[in-house]
Amino acid sequence: SQQGEEDPQALSIQEGENATMNCSYKTSINNLQWYRQNSGRGLVHLILIRSNEREKHSGRLRVTLDTSKKSSSLLITASRAADTASYFCATPLGGGYNKLIFGAGTRLAVHP
């Protein structure tokens, strides 16, 4: 079963524009993570936001978390062609070993 679901499934923008991706999840969490995957490669961790945080920044990335709505958003500002990738949110399922549940991802295409 999927805990996190991203929206939209695909996004196409021009360089310099902002890109916003959303993630919804179903159960209570203690943190939410965003990962990036370049075409045909492994995933790279971008940012982790804890349940007691509402907003977090890392460079051109801004993540928000609304635990009342069970949703998160990832904003990439001033996008570049190199940001073209798939973006996944992931939430821990709970239990002692912190399994992560990934959504199906948002495919972002940034055109020069």
Next chain:
Amino acid sequence: DVKVTQSSRYLVKRTGEKVFLECVQDMDHENMFWYRQDPGLGLRLIYFSYDVKMKEKGDIPEGYSVSREKKERFSLILESASTNQTSMYLCASRNLGGYYSYEQYFGPGTRLTVT
């Protein structure tokens, strides 16, 4: 930097073959994971290991087994490969944290085709 390596980037096997996918991490992480990734389905957990010789089934363990004899190495075994196991396989490792779940570090993936 944490490095997670996988033995092959691309692999082509025949139906019925026994297939070994190897994963090695160099940061002394306790936890290691095997996922498969299919279009539209995201990542699905096959097995994970929380320590040497310890393993636990994930969401889709059928048709797979794993081995972790050394802390740095986690192997995924397809006992008898079938065409529905054609997929991208991703290995990850994670340092055992406290209350908060820390990030997972992924290898580059192995794209397996079973013909």
